[in-house]
Amino acid sequence: MDLFQVHDRISWLRNRLNEANNQYYQDAQPTMSDSEYDSLMAELIQLESTHQLQTPDSPSVRVGGTVTKSFETVTHKTPLLSLSNTYNEGELLDFDRRIKDILGHADFSYSAELKFDGMALRLTYKNGFLVEGATRGNGVEGDNITTNVKTVKDIPLKLNVELFGGELDIRGEAFMEREAFAAFNEQREADGEQAFANPRNATAGSLKLQESKVVASRPIRFFAYDLIIDNPPKDFNQVQKLNWLKEMGLPVCEHRKHCSSIQEVIQVIQEWDELRHHLPYDTDGVVVKVNEDRFRDTLGRTAKAPRWAIAYKYQAEQAETILNDITLQVGRLGTITPVAELEPVFLAGTTVKRASLHNEDEILRKDIRIGDKVLVEKAGEIIPQVVSVVNPERENRSQPFKMRSDCPECGSTLVKTEGEVAWRCENLTCPPQIRHKIEYFASRTAMQIEGLGEAIVDQLVTEGLIQTYADLYDLKLEQIANLERMGEKSAQNLIQSLEDSKKRPFDKVLYSLGIRFVGATVARDLAEHFRSIDAIIQADFEALTAVDSIGPRIAESVIEFFSNDENRAMVEKLKLAGLQFQLQEKQVSSNKLEGKTFVLTGTLPTMKREQASELILEHGGKVSSSVSKKTDYVLAGEEAGSKLEKARNLGVPVITEEEFLNLINE
Numbered sequence: 201m202d203l204f205q206v207h208d209r210i211s212w213l214r215n216r217l218n219e220a221n222n223q224y225y226q227d228a229q230p231t232m233s234d235s236e237y238d239s240l241m242a243e244l245i246q247l248e249s250t251h252q253l254q255t256p257d258s259p260s261v262r263v264g265g266t267v268t269k270s271f272e273t274v275t276h277k278t279p280l281l282s283l284s285n286t287y288n289e290g291e292l293l294d295f296d297r298r299i300k301d302i303l304g305h306a307d308f309s310y311s312a313e314l315k316f317d318g319m320a321l322r323l324t325y326k327n328g329f330l331v332e333g334a335t336r337g338n339g340v341e342g343d344n345i346t347t348n349v350k351t352v353k354d355i356p357l358k359l360n361v362e363l364f365g366g367e368l369d370i371r372g373e374a375f376m377e378r379e380a381f382a383a384f385n386e387q388r389e390a391d392g393e394q395a396f397a398n399p400r401n402a403t404a405g406s407l408k409l410q411e412s413k414v415v416a417s418r419p420i421r422f423f424a425y426d427l428i429i430d431n432p433p434k435d436f437n438q439v440q441k442l443n444w445l446k447e448m449g450l451p452v453c454e455h456r457k458h459c460s461s462i463q464e465v466i467q468v469i470q471e472w473d474e475l476r477h478h479l480p481y482d483t484d485g486v487v488v489k490v491n492e493d494r495f496r497d498t499l500g501r502t503a504k505a506p507r508w509a510i511a512y513k514y515q516a517e518q519a520e521t522i523l524n525d526i527t528l529q530v531g532r533l534g535t536i537t538p539v540a541e542l543e544p545v546f547l548a549g550t551t552v553k554r555a556s557l558h559n560e561d562e563i564l565r566k567d568i569r570i571g572d573k574v575l576v577e578k579a580g581e582i583i584p585q586v587v588s589v590v591n592p593e594r595e596n597r598s599q600p601f602k603m604r605s606d607c608p609e610c611g612s613t614l615v616k617t618e619g620e621v622a623w624r625c626e627n628l629t630c631p632p633q634i635r636h637k638i639e640y641f642a643s644r645t646a647m648q649i650e651g652l653g654e655a656i657v658d659q660l661v662t663e664g665l666i667q668t669y670a671d672l673y674d675l676k677l678e679q680i681a682n683l684e685r686m687g688e689k690s691a692q693n694l695i696q697s698l699e700d701s702k703k704r705p706f707d708k709v710l711y712s713l714g715i716r717f718v719g720a721t722v723a724r725d726l727a728e729h730f731r732s733i734d735a736i737i738q739a740d741f742e743a744l745t746a747v748d749s750i751g752p753r754i755a756e757s758v759i760e761f762f763s764n765d766e767n768r769a770m771v772e773k774l775k776l777a778g779l780q781f782q783l784q785e786k787q788v789s790s791n792k793l794e795g796k797t798f799v800l801t802g803t804l805p806t807m808k809r810e811q812a813s814e815l816i817l818e819h820g821g822k823v824s825s826s827v828s829k830k831t832d833y834v835l836a837g838e839e840a841g842s843k844l845e846k847a848r849n850l851g852v853p854v855i856t857e858e859e860f861l862n863l864i865n866e
Contacts, residue, residue: 203251206247206251206253207253209243209247210244210247210248210253213240213243213244213247214244214258214259216240217237217240217241217244217259218259220237220240236587236588238285238287238513241259241260244258244259244260245260248260260504271343271344271345271408272343272344273337273341273342273343273344274332274334274341274342274343274344275340275341276322276334276337276339276340276341276342277324277369277428278369278428279339279340280320280322280336280337280339280342280371281339281501281504281505281506282339282504282505283487283505283506283509283510283511284502284505284510284511285485285510285511285512285513286510286511286512286513287512287513287515289466292462292465292466292469292488292510292512293462295462295488295510296462298507299490299499299507299508302498302499302500302507303495303498303499308490308491308492308495309458309459309460309461309490309491309492310458310459310460310461310462310464310465310488310489310490310491311437311438311439311442311456311457311458311459311488311489311490311491312456312457312459312465312468312469312486312487312488313425313442313453313455313456313457313486313487313489314453314455314456314472314476314483314485314486314487315483315484315485315486315487315511315512315513316373316375316423316453316481316482316483316484317375317398317399317400317482317483317484318373318374318375318376318399318400318403318404318482319335319336319373319374319375319400319403319404319407320335320336320371320372320373321333321334321335321336321349321371321372321373321374321407321422322334322335322336322342322369322370322371323349323355323369323370323371323372323424324367324368324369324370325359325367325368325370326366326367326368327362327365327366328358328359328362329357329358329359330346330349330350330355330356330357330358331346332344332346333345333346333348333349333350333355334346335407335408339504343408345407345408347412347842348406348407348408348409348412348415349407350412350842350845351412351415351416351420351842352374352420352421352422354420354421354422354423354451355422355450356448356449356450357844357845359448359449359450360447360448360449361447361448361449362448363444363447363448364429366429366430367429367430368427368428368429369427369428369429370424370426370427370428370445370450371424371425371426371427371428372422372423372424372425372426372450373422373423373425374403374407374420374421374422375399375400375403375420375421375422375423375481375482376399376402376403376418376419376420376421376481377399377419377421377480377481378399378480378481378482379480380419381396381398381399381402381419383419384396384402384418384419385402387645387719397558397585398482399481399482400482402418403420406418406420407420411751412842413826413842416842417721421451421481422450422451423451423452423453424442424445424450424451424452425442425452425453425487426438426441427441427444427445432493434494435492435494436492436493436494437491437492437493438489438490438491438493439456439458439491442456455472455475455479458491465486465488468486469486469512472486473514476514483514484513484514484516485511485512485513485514486511486512487509487510487511487512488509488510488511488512489508489509490508490509495508496508516577516578517547517577517578518547518575518576518577518587519545519546519547519552519575519576520545520573520574520575520576520590521542521543521544521545521552521573521574521576522542522543522571522572522573522574523540523541523542523543523568523569523570523571523572523573523574523586524541524542524543524570524571525541525570526538526539526540526541526557526563526568526570526601527539527541527608528604528608529632530607530608530609530625530630530632530633530636531632531633531636532633532636532637532639532640532714533624533633533714533716534624534625534626534627534630534633535622535623535624536603536607536608536614536622536623536624536625537556537557537558537559537622538556538557538558538559538560538563538601538603539554539555539556539557540554540555540556540557540568540574540586541553541554542554542555542574542576545576547576547577547578547584552576552578552584554584555576555584555585555586556584556585557586559621559622559623560601560603560621560623561621563601564600564601566586566588566589567589567592567600568586568589568601569589569597569598569599569600569601570598570601571597571598572589572590572591572592572594572597572598573589573590573591573594574586574587574588574589574590575587575588575589575590603623607625607627607630609625609630609631609632610625610627610629610630610631612625612626612627612630628764628766628767629667631661634661634667634668635654635657635658635661637668637669637714638652638657638660638661638666638668638669638672639652639653639654639657640712640714641669641672641712641713641714642657642669642672645711645720646708646711646712647701647704647708647709647712648697648701648704649672649694649697649698649701650693650694650697651690651693651694651697652672652694652697655685656683656686656694659683659684660675660683663683665679668766668770669712669770670770670773670774670777671773672698673698673702673773673774673777673778675694675695675698677691677692677695678691680694680695701779702777702778702779702780703780704779704780705727705780705783705784706727706732706733706780706781706782706783706784707720707723707724707726707727707728707783708723709774709779709780709781710723710726710727710733710736711723711724713761713767713770713771715757715758715761716757716760716761717753717754717757718754718757718758722750722754725747725750726747726750726758727783728783728823729747731782731783732781732782732783733771733775733781733782734781736758736762737762737768737771739758740759741755741756741759744758744759789818789819790818790819790820790864791819791820792819792820792863792864792866793816793819793820793821793863793864794819794820794821795820795821796820796821796822796832796833797821797822797823797824797830797831797832797833798816798821798822798823798824798831798832798833798834798835799823799824799826799827799831799833799834799835799843799847799852800812800813800823800834800835800836801834801835801836801837801840801843801844802836802837802838802840802844803837803838804835804837804857805837805838805857806857807857809837812835812857812860815864819864826843827843827846827847827850827852828850829850829852831847831850831852832852832853833852833853833854833855833860834847834852834853834854834855835855835856835857835860836854836855836856837856837857
């Protein structure tokens with residue numbers, strides 16, 4: 201390349217890497233694989249070094265993300281550096297050789313630890329109490345997300361043992377376990393919200409929310425992996441740190457190994473390559489650190505990474521296949537999702553035939569076209585996704601993807617709301633929407649109608665027996681029994697389950713209606729505040745947003761839902777069927793708690809929180825979901841979160857389960 205071409209290439213690389221950084225760190229929606237990112241970064245560093253063109257704002261000298269405008273910016277006492285990555289044993293041997301050359305001896309050992317695919321956090325404890333939690337940010341400054349961090353149950357608000365006085369700087373990784381992430385995503389889709397691509401995105405996206413109450417409801421875990429103190433002992437080392445962190449009450453990953461040589465490190469990496477597939481969380485590699493802290497200053501750092509540590513990255517499981525077609529899938533709330541129809545390929549233990557393409561913008565950005573050979577990867581070893589096109593230069597490629605203007609199922613015109621990436625079908629009678637809404641209504645978390653699975657719903661809709669979930673209660677035994685693979689006994693069970701569902705409480709019925717953004721918690725808060733469906737229907741924007749958990753977006757969605765004549769007609773039909781549309785007054789055993797408002801938090805020793813709530817109501821008290829000056833008591837168990845902290849700040853009495861029972865029994 202001549203100098204002009206070098207400048208052009210460097211400019212392109214910087215723009216592409218900055219874009220990838222923003223998608224990964226700020227938007228929590230990465231679209232570039234780690235190996236592709238590292239390859240482009242290596243090329244940039246090589247070009248800048250060869251031609252002496254490095255600049256202070258180049259991504260080659262930045263740690264990673266930036267701070268946001270949504271949170272207070274805080275400075276890290278010691279920088280949170282990124283790690284250099286390696287993908288083969290040869291580079292590990294080079295790493296070992298460089299350390300020996302700098303130190304001038306081989307009198308050191310290594311600590312090998314699993315590398316988590318999550319979000320780096322810095323925690324600060326003073327005199328044993330958690331006082332600050334921050335993101336990595338740009339390595340020097342991060343976002344102060346203390347309120348959100350305090351909702352993570354793995355992170356203690358007070359250390360069990362104070363091994364060191366003064367201030368402790370603890371680093372670690374927030375993450376989600378795979379099963380919890382899958383359930384969380386399922387619930388998001390059920391609530392009409394966009395699913396996250398993988399656990400890492402979900403964790404980062406959650407911790408950057410402005411509402412800590414929402415963060416508290418998400419299944420975020422944490423592992424600590426480093427400890428920084430003033431005036432450390434001379435023999436301070438990584439293995440010792442991890443043991444001390446565990447002793448102080450912080451969770452530490454059990455998969456860690458003290459290695460005497462780089463050959464032993466390589467052996468551990470090989471063993472864990474098999475182990476990682478059986479873990480409940482995602483791990484994308486192994487972090488290798490010089491164990492002895494006393495060598496860190498001597499070894500030093502580059503502009504963005506320490507020389508005493510390196511991350512060995514496992515290759516993501518990928519496969520090449522042909523994209524045969526791009527089809528469109530209609531969701532419960534009309535969201536149109538493009539789907540890649542693939543030539544079947546075996547990947548990470550299963551045969552992959554389809555993969556989500558997320559949205560039109562994503563397809564155009566990656567320039568994915570029908571007939572292309574594509575690289576498919578399982579994100580978090582669960583969700584297949586198309587990473588890139590393998591042969592974009594081939595001749596006779598098909599035309600670029602263009603979103604059709606009408607719904608593939610009902611022919612209605614598709615619409616795209618300003619500020620959203622998804623196209624939607626707004627026809628409430630669109631067949632897939634009808635089926636998905638009925639399935640949602642009957643699901644275990646909603647009306648819990650046993651025997652009403654996807655296949656039965658499809659038959660009922662296809663045969664014209666039902667058009668909405670309200671029609672379910674008009675079904676007759678003989679109609680159900682005549683369906684394929686049903687029979688008399690199964691039909692009787694379904695009729696009985698429909699009858700049983702009429703006893704579900706008001707908040708469950710409200711949740712089951714499928715109002716966009718109204719999940720289980722919001723439905724309960726609406727039910728408790730307004731106490732009847734009629735009051736909710738009549739409520740205006742101001743009345744709705746007066747409820748603690750209801751923001752403008754939810755209020756607008758509720759108003760929009762009940763402004764629709766068909767939706768109100770369905771509610772009336774469900775009323776006639778006998779469903780609960782009014783909050784039932786609890787039977788009161790005594791008035792011992794009359795006029796007292798309780799907030800529950802944490803895990804109680806002998807009873808579930810639902811049981812405690814029932815007892816409070818039974819004895820004349822009230823249960824609230826948020827702490828305020830009007831709260832009389834906070835009933836707290838183990839792993840209590842931000843509600844406990846707020847109660848202490850407001851001076852609200854905090855009681856144990858035993859003290860609560862004494863209030864009732866005295």
